[in-house]
Amino acid sequence: MRIIVLLFVLTLTASAQRAALKAEDVAAGRQVFMTSCSGCHGLTGEGGRGPNLMTGRAVSRSTDEVLFNAIKFGLAGTDMPPTNLPDGKLWQVMAYVRALVAPAFEIPVEGDEKAGAAIYFGKGGCTKCHAIAGQGGLSGPDLTSIGHQRPLNLIREAVLDPARRIAPGYQRATLHLKSGQSLNGVLRDYTTYEYTLQDAKGDLHFVKATDVSDSRLLPGSPMPSNYKDSLTATERRDLIKFLTRQSARGAN
Numbered sequence: 179m180r181i182i183v184l185l186f187v188l189t190l191t192a193s194a195q196r197a198a199l200k201a202e203d204v205a206a207g208r209q210v211f212m213t214s215c216s217g218c219h220g221l222t223g224e225g226g227r228g229p230n231l232m233t234g235r236a237v238s239r240s241t242d243e244v245l246f247n248a249i250k251f252g253l254a255g256t257d258m259p260p261t262n263l264p265d266g267k268l269w270q271v272m273a274y275v276r277a278l279v280a281p282a283f284e285i286p287v288e289g290d291e292k293a294g295a296a297i298y299f300g301k302g303g304c305t306k307c308h309a310i311a312g313q314g315g316l317s318g319p320d321l322t323s324i325g326h327q328r329p330l331n332l333i334r335e336a337v338l339d340p341a342r343r344i345a346p347g348y349q350r351a352t353l354h355l356k357s358g359q360s361l362n363g364v365l366r367d368y369t370t371y372e373y374t375l376q377d378a379k380g381d382l383h384f385v386k387a388t389d390v391s392d393s394r395l396l397p398g399s400p401m402p403s404n405y406k407d408s409l410t411a412t413e414r415r416d417l418i419k420f421l422t423r424q425s426a427r428g429a430n
């Protein structure tokens with residue numbers, strides 16, 4: 179009987195799957211990650227000898243139990259080694275790894291949200307290109323729900339190093355057409371049959387793939403790349419805090 183109860187409890191624990199992330203675990207886990215994991219997974223989990231932990235689906239899909247065991251025992255037959263740390267520390271590093279991929283809104287973030295809003299609407303000039311809840315420009319992605327859509331690291335990177343990763347649908351491109359004409363703009367979408375290019379005026383061009391002689395993706399983001407210099411460390415922190423709290427589901 180006892181065994182049955184125990185099995186039942188174990189099953190329940192596994193199906194609870196994920197514990198809520200606590201700020202102090204994430205912070206302590208970061209320290210452990212720096213010492214024990216960053217050599218292979220990069221300083222912010224961006225990858226190196228080991229895979230990128232921010233973009234891999236493995237982390238976001240696995241249960242706490244699976245992730246914990248992978249970190250504790252390593253992954254047999256791969257370069258991912260077992261980790262010789264007490265379970266408490268393993269739990270913390272797992273919380274940190276989770277926080278890398280969790281929507282930013284779900285994790286604790288430092289900073290002053292109100293001060294961040296003031297930078298967003300004022301000094302940062304973000305409303306020129308971005309809208310929140312229907313207010314603002316349309317040339318950049320809508321940020322109404324950015325806190326739900328992206329993890330913290332990607333939001334930080336988007337603001338401080340925009341060219342590093344271009345938001346889907348915002349890659350600049352030139353299409354050379356068989357007619358001799360060429361079109362410049364942002365490649366909003368493409369399929370095997372058709373390109374959807376938006377020009378600087380905002381007009382959409384639907385171009386059949388069979389009409390294109392050459393297509394070039396251009397590097398760089400239309401977003402200013404100097405925020406890491408024009409904003410102070412405190413301003414950057416507060417602005418990022420503000421962005422992470424943007425959630426269409428409310429609860430700001």
Ligand code: HEC
Pocket residue numbers: 211214215216217218219227228229230231234235236237245248249253256257258259261271272275
């Ligand atoms: C010696 C290099 C090395 C170290 C140190 C290391 N890892 Fe890994 N890790 C890897 C490799 C390589 C893989 C990919 C294994 C595979 O091929 O599936 C991996 C896979 C993982 C995965 C699964 C990711 C995925 O997308 O499949 C997680 C999570 C992970 N490591 C976390 C950690 C944590 C946390 C630490 C520190 C406690 C750590 N690793 C230390 C090399 C390392």
Ligand code: HEC
Pocket residue numbers: 298302303304305306307308317318319324328333336337340341343344345348399400401402405417421
């Ligand atoms: C001149 C227009 C412009 C301004 C000003 C601008 N952005 Fe952007 N932003 C863009 C464009 C275009 C993209 C999409 C391309 C890319 O990912 O770099 C983008 C991308 C982003 C993303 C990533 C969105 C996603 O879905 O991943 C974030 C976050 C962001 N901007 C925040 C800001 C903040 C905060 C400010 C003000 C400090 C700002 N932007 C100012 C044009 C702008």
